[in-house]
Amino acid sequence: MEKRWVLKDPGDPVLVSSLAKQINVTETIASLLVQRGVDTFEKAKRFFRPSLADLYDPFLMKDMAEAVERIEQAIRRGESILFYGDYDVDGTTAVALMYSFFRKRYSKIGYYIPDRYNEGYGISFKGIDFAFENGYSLIIALDCGIKAVEKVKYAKLRNIDFIICDHHLPGERIPDAVAVLDPKRSDCKYPFKELSGCGVGFKLLQGYCKKEGISEEELYQHLDLLAVSIASDIVPIVDENRVLAFYGLEKLNTNPSRGLKSIIKIAGIENQRIAIDDIVFRIGPRINAAGRMESGKTAVDLLCASDDSSAFEVGALIDSCNNDRKHVDRSITHEALRMIAQDKRLQHSYSTVLFNPSWHKGVVGIVASRLIETYYRPTIILTQSGDLATGSARSVQGYDLYQAIEACSDLLENFGGHMYAAGLTMKVDRVEEFKRRFEEHVSKTITPEMLSPQIDIDARIRLDDITERFFNLLKQFQPFGPGNMSPVFMAENVYDNGEARLVGSEKEHLKLTLVQEGSTQKFDAIAFQMAEYYKPIHYGQPFDACFAIHENNYKGNITLQLRVKDIKLRAK
Template sequence: MVKSWVLKEQGNPEVVAELAASLGIDSVLANLLVQRGVTSFDDAKAFFRPSLSDLHDPFLLTDMDKAVERLHAAMANNEKILVYGDYDVDGTTAVALMYSFLRERYSNVSYYIPDRYSEGYGVSFKSIEYAAQNGYTLFITLDCGIKAVEKVAHAKTLGIDFVICDHHFPSDIIPDAVAVLDPKRTDCTYPFNDLSGCGVGFKLLQAYCQRYDIPFSELEGLLDLVAVSIASDIVPVIGENRVLAYFGLKRLNENPRYGLKSIIKLSGLDHHSIAIDDIVFKIGPRINAAGRMESGKTAVDLLTASNEEVAKEMANIINECNNDRKNVDRTITLDAFKFIETNPEFANRKSTVLFNPTWHKGVVGIVASRLIETYYRPTVVLTLSSNGFATGSARSVPGFDLYQAVETCSDLLENFGGHMYAAGLTLKVENVEKFSKRFEEVVCSMIKPEMLVPQIEIDSRLNLDEISPKFYRILKQFQPFGPGNMSPVFLTEEVYDNGDGRKVGNGAEHLKLDLIQENNPYKPIGAIGFGLADHYNNIKNGMAFKVCYAVVENHFRGVSTIQLRLKDIKMQNEPF
């Protein structure tokens, strides 16, 4: 697939020069900072040296006073508390966080994770009946609940109070709970509205500790869970999330809880420093697999394990779930590809909507993401739920507001929720065709042509001789990377392979190169280009080309070297 390269707007030259001088760094690095809103020495200090003192006052969240007081009253009166969260990584880490904190101080607490297949996303009536039958009077939801208007009202008739901790967009009506903590409430003036669901739960505990003089240090052991939620839920790694992720990663690398330590070992991450990408691609999918293939409760059991033996047992179960998930995901993805390729109607569409009642509900979101990698357009993948409805997941392309598009079709839906780039939805089977047609119309009216072409955003031009150990040492301090602070992408032109370039991989689909520029032909730098072997012949013929890439560290046989991870290659005479 041809990709468009877009060079980002460069920082004000005077500001860049002044910042470079004050920090003693080169202008390329200073420009990267300015692009990220860092324009002064003090800004840079806060960026490079995050502090937990930079966290916002949790009582700035609307209803926080009420939430803290209701939680305290429940504990003082020995009420039964049920901690509830969804079956994905954000939900299970949030439940593990809240339950871990409460059980250290209070015994009358338990947790509940809904079944993906019989209960679905969000608060379920089944869970409320369970709470009523078992004498729970306080129901704390995490990563869900903002749309549970009817369910909260029903619970109230049964004598159950709700405290909602969510981060999704609310509807026009806010549930009649004791407290609704959600930075996306229109009446909430909290200064940062991109917290994860686990992050909102953390803010409740931060407020509780402030109110009742519990040292903040007792919360620091929970930050590994917050970091996993931030990475896995793809929320912006800026502002408060950057602080939480920074210290959460520190905890994850130095002293993770037993459950995460076991997953780290199974993921092969126990011998190098764990970064956000490692969570996104290795840790998060394993935790998610429990809810996809069996029960999200297994993930919470893992994350709250109190010893290594239990953690190891739970981690092995979850790893098997992940292996099963991969097999099912692969099969369904191939089915989806075949269906699209054999149905000409999809050729000119700007969206993809697929429904197959036999597909596994637990992997439809992954399949939607896979289809976007190939067809690059907003995608919805649906299957049949146990209650007879079509249900599934939607995924978007950068820049397109998927949530708004789905919301425009809300009259055809039974339920929906999500973010700009990901959503879940449920509808009657007889409405699937109508939804497909309407969704296509909405996408066509909203999407811009450039959104249908994969783009690589490039931060800066760079010459190969500028990539020094000092340069990389400072670049590493830009971490943690993630949305809002992505790993910088550089552009270098007029490069050549030094003659040692080759195809690698089982299918010879990757490129291993040693790159040089004419101004410095005697100092090659290693590069790896995954899936870029199509360029091999032109490169071997000695043609000049340009590359866009991230600068990374390659570990091989105990030796670390700087390497370029190529994102794309274009011949020198090709336009961006």
């Protein structure tokens, strides 16, 4: 699949030159900063030296005072408090954060994670009934609840109060809870709108600590959980999230909680510096697997483990869930690809909508993402749950999937999400009509550019520019993530030094040593899934490469390695 390379605007040359002189860096580094909105000495100082002192006052968030007061009241009265969270990483880390903090100072607490299959996303009537039957009079909802108008009303009839901590877009009505903390509320003046659900829970604890005179150092002991939520929920790692992720990673690397320590060991990353990518690809999927395959409560049990033996016991169970998940999603992906290969109409469509009543509901979102790697277009994977077809949708860069689904909303029982990901439910007998209508809408609204993967390139450089100081400065751009992605560079007219070889179990990857005319530098490089370029490159054909720069740790020997994202061959 051919990819489009888009070179970013390097920024105002006067501004770039001025910043380079002020902070004593190359203009390439200064340009990378300006692209990220870091265009003054003060901003650069905050970017390179994140400080917990820069966190915003939690009481700037609407309803914060009411939320803190209701918790204080519950503790004074000896009420039982239930922490209720979604079954994904953000929800389970949020519940674990709350429970771990309060169990040191109050005993009448518990937690509840809804079942993905029997209850679905968010607050459920079953969860409220559980609270009522077990004597809970205050529910603190985490990473969910912003649209739970009817559920909150139902809870009130049972004398149960709600505090909602959410970060999703509100609907037309705000639930009539004691407090609704959500920076995306139109009437909330909190300066940063992109907190994770766990992040909103953290702000509530921060407010509680301020009011109660508790040292925030005690709260910071749980920042490893918050870093996991920030990375896994793919929220922008800018502003307050950057500070929280920076210090959360520090905690994760030096003294993680017992539960996270067990996952790190099981994932085989205990002897390396853990970065955001390790959370996204190694830690987060294992936590998520519990809710996908078994119960999200198991993930909270792990994250709140109070001794090493139980942490490793539950960690092993969750790792087993993750292995099952990988097997199931791989099997369904292969089946889905076969369905497309056998249908000529589908092969040439602008969208993919597949339905199989036997597919596992817990992995349909992952399968949708995997299909986009082969057929780059908006994709919906549906399975059957009860008497309904339900599933997940994923989009491609620049295309508003939510609007496309909304255009077919008369066929749906329920749907929700955002531009790039959504969930939806419909009656089974409406699936075929939905496929037709969705394809019709996408075909009329998607552009040819959107159907071709795009690689955003931060800067054009020469291999000679990659010095030790250059890379050390790049490392200080971490933590990387949305809003501050790992920089991608382009080097033109490079070639292999003659040692190119194919690696991998199926010889699917290309290992190179890149050199450039007029340069004294040479760099090891790896190009995953690019075996088709082996012959021309092996025989000396020059090419342009776009890549990110990484440290490769092989048996304790650390070297720089270029991770190639794409190759464009040049004429000899």
